[in-house]
Amino acid sequence: MSDEMQAAEKKRTGRRPGGEDTRGAVLAAARAEFGAKGYQKASMRAIARSAGVDAALLHHYFGSKDRLFMAALEFPIDPRAVVERVVLAGDRASVGERLAAFVLELWEQPAIRDRLLALLRTAAASEEVAALVRGFMVTELVGRLAAVLDGERPELRVELAMSQIVGLAMARYVIGVEPLASAPPEELVPLLGRTVQSYFDAS
C-alpha cells in the first residue's frame, strides 16, 4: 500500500492502516473472495468490506477487478497488454506471430517463467485454482481476442490457439523435451505463430 493510501486510510478510519499489513489484508481478502466465488462473481465491494477498507479507495489504488486479481495471484500475464501489444500493434494477418513472440518473450524471463510454472502446477493440482484461472482468462482475454476475429466460433478458435501456447510451455519448460526445450525462440516464433494465425483466420 502506498504512503498516500495509508494516509488516506488513516484519515478515513482513524486507525493505523498498518502499511504493508493493510495491503496484505486486501490481497488475502481478494484471494479468499476469488477462491470462494470464482473470478466472475467475486465482488470488489465484498473484498473491501472483508479487508476493512473503503471500496472507493480500493478501486482507486488497485484499479479494476482484473488488476486486483493479478496482484492477489501474482498473475504475470496482463490481458490488456496482450490486446495492446499484439492485437492493436499491427495488421490482422500477423497477429499470430506477434502473439507467439509476446508469449515466448514472457516465458523466457526466469522470474515470470517461475511464476507461470507455479500457477500451472497449482492449477493442475487444484480444481479451485483451475476454475479461478479459467474464469479470469475467459472473461479478460478470450473475449477480447474473440471480439476481433471474423468467422464462426471465435471463442473456440481463440482457446485452441491458447491451448497450443500452453502446450508448448508444458513441453518446453515443464517436460523439457529435446530438441524443443533448447530451440531458440527465433525458430519457434514463426512455427507457433503460423498455428495461432491458422486458428485466428476464419475457417
Add this chain to the structure above:
Amino acid sequence: MSDEMQAAEKKRTGRRPGGEDTRGAVLAAARAEFGAKGYQKASMRAIARSAGVDAALLHHYFGSKDRLFMAALEFPIDPRAVVERVVLAGDRASVGERLAAFVLELWEQPAIRDRLLALLRTAAASEEVAALVRGFMVTELVGRLAAVLDGERPELRVELAMSQIVGLAMARYVIGVEPLASAPPEELVPLLGRTVQSYFDAS
C-alpha cells in the same frame, strides 16, 4: 504374473513365486530402476535382478522395455499403436487428422483420461517423473514419428505437434475452459488435425 510364469518361476528357483506378489515385485523394481536411471538407461537385467526373477523370463512375460514401462507406470498411450493405427493406417496427407482422432478417442474414455490426468499432474509436480515421461516419449514415440517425416528438424516438428495435443488436453480436461471443454470431438478433430498436419508437412 500368469500361472504359466509362476510355474516356470517355481520350477527354476524352487521357491514359491508368490503370484501377484512376484508381479508386484517386478513392477516395483521397474519403477525404482526407471526412477533412478531414467528410461533410456534403465536395464531389464537390473530390474530382473532386483526383483529376484530370471531376465529371460522377464523378457518373455513383459516383452520389451517399453511394455514393462507401460505396465509399471500404468502408462495408457502405446507408441506402437500410434504408429500402427495412425502412421501406417492411411496416406501421409491425413496423418494429422488420424492422430487427432486417435488421441481424442483415448482422452474421451474416463478411465484413460483419469490416468493421463494423474500422469500430467505428477509430471508437473515432480522433475523425476517429468524426466521419465520425457525419456519414454522421446525414445519410443518422437523417433518413430520423426522417421517418416520429410524436411528439416523432424523431431522438433513432431514435438510441436505433440505440444498442441498436450495443450488441448490441458485446456479441455484440466482447465476446462468453455466452449472448448464441451465442444464435440467431431468439431475438434479437423481443427486439431490441421494443426498437427501443418507441423508434419515439410515447411
